[in-house]
Amino acid sequence: MKRRNTATQEAVLAVLASKRRAMSQDAIIKQMTVDADRATVYRILNRFCEDEIVHKIVADDGKQYFAVCVKCDDVIIPGNHFHFRCTKCETIECLPSIVEYSVPESYKVENLNCVLVGLCKECS
Amino acid sequence: MKRRNTATQEAVLAVLASKRRAMSQDAIIKQMTVDADRATVYRILNRFCEDEIVHKIVADDGKQYFAVCVKCDDVIIPGNHFHFRCTKCETIECLPSIVEYSVPESYKVENLNCVLVGLCKECS
DNA sequence: AATCTATTGCGACAGTGTTGCATTAATGAA
DNA sequence: TTCATTAATGCAACACTGTCGCAATAGATT
Ligand SMILES: [Mn+2]
Ligand SMILES: [Mn+2]
Ligand SMILES: [Zn+2]
Ligand SMILES: [Zn+2]
Numbered sequence: 085m086k087r088r089n090t091a092t093q094e095a096v097l098a099v100l101a102s103k104r105r106a107m108s109q110d111a112i113i114k115q116m117t118v119d120a121d122r123a124t125v126y127r128i129l130n131r132f133c134e135d136e137i138v139h140k141i142v143a144d145d146g147k148q149y150f151a152v153c154v155k156c157d158d159v160i161i162p163g164n165h166f167h168f169r170c171t172k173c174e175t176i177e178c179l180p181s182i183v184e185y186s187v188p189e190s191y192k193v194e195n196l197n198c199v200l201v202g203l204c205k206e207c208s
Numbered sequence: 209m210k211r212r213n214t215a216t217q218e219a220v221l222a223v224l225a226s227k228r229r230a231m232s233q234d235a236i237i238k239q240m241t242v243d244a245d246r247a248t249v250y251r252i253l254n255r256f257c258e259d260e261i262v263h264k265i266v267a268d269d270g271k272q273y274f275a276v277c278v279k280c281d282d283v284i285i286p287g288n289h290f291h292f293r294c295t296k297c298e299t300i301e302c303l304p305s306i307v308e309y310s311v312p313e314s315y316k317v318e319n320l321n322c323v324l325v326g327l328c329k330e331c332s
Numbered sequence: 333a334a335t336c337t338a339t340t341g342c343g344a345c346a347g348t349g350t351t352g353c354a355t356t357a358a359t360g361a362a
Numbered sequence: 363t364t365c366a367t368t369a370a371t372g373c374a375a376c377a378c379t380g381t382c383g384c385a386a387t388a389g390a391t392t
Contacts, residue, residue: 087338089389090338092339148270186305191327200320210369212369214358214370247349248372251370
């Protein structure tokens with residue numbers, strides 16, 4: 085299954101790369117110049133997740149948000165970081181803060197989905 | 209707005225109290241002996257949240273899960289604890305582990321939604 | 333140009349959570 | 363007890379999200 089380059093994929097990535105935030109499919113399509121079908125954008129985003137170009141966060145509104153896997157302060161932010169959702173400006177951003185946790189004996193953690201909710205710097 | 213006691217409310221609470229897990233509205237209704245309307249159960253659960261009888265977790269499947277606010281090892285588990293979702297037995301439980309985080313200057317955290325995903329003790 | 337097949341658009345679907353509104357029933361006063 | 367008040371419910375309807383099947387389109391390669 086070799087990947088192909090398409091205008092729609094580049095448009096999706098361009099939006100995600102320009103904003104420094106995690107965005108919902110809804111918000112991504114609104115920001116896109118090219119029009120694309122909802123289902124297509126979902127497929128593109130899921131493909132990006134498989135290829136680890138973006139990562140997915142499920143916020144406490146139940147929606148999926150996607151963000152590019154970027155470097156921050158010259159350190160690659162891995163999957164296991166906190167996210168922050170501002171209830172006022174309705175944005176979600178990746179925090180440079182790593183999630184530290186401990187689980188009971190013999191539990192196996194494969195994934196994290198940690199979202200802090202509140203007011204961001206600008207809104208508080 | 210004074211609260212009234214009803215059989216449905218007690219049934220919902222009975223289910224949540226008997227299981228030690230966080231449950232979705234779906235799962236709660238399946239376990240209930242009394243039948244009740246979907247919408248009613250949601251209203252009951254949201255009321256319980258307001259009254260802080262239960263707390264709500266949004267898992268990475270985008271669904272809302274509800275759990276009674278119980279004591280664990282004689283220590284009250286507050287709202288800011290991790291949750292664990294087992295992908296095999298499809299349960300969500302409250303972990304006794306507190307979420308430790310740090311946010312950038314002047315961010316205000318009002319809520320947490322932190323879910324660890326993987327295999328629980330029995331399933332791993 | 334011809335071929336292969338990844339990608340897309342469209343329609344359809346299941347599931348979740350919410351709301352409006354008429355009806356029922358819990359509660360406290362008479 | 364009876365009555366009045368209104369919280370709680372059942373039902374229908376709705377918006378929204380994420381997914382999938384399938385035929386059509388269009389990258390990539392020879
Ligand atoms: Mn992130
Ligand atoms: Mn909990
Ligand atoms: Zn903000
Ligand atoms: Zn399990």
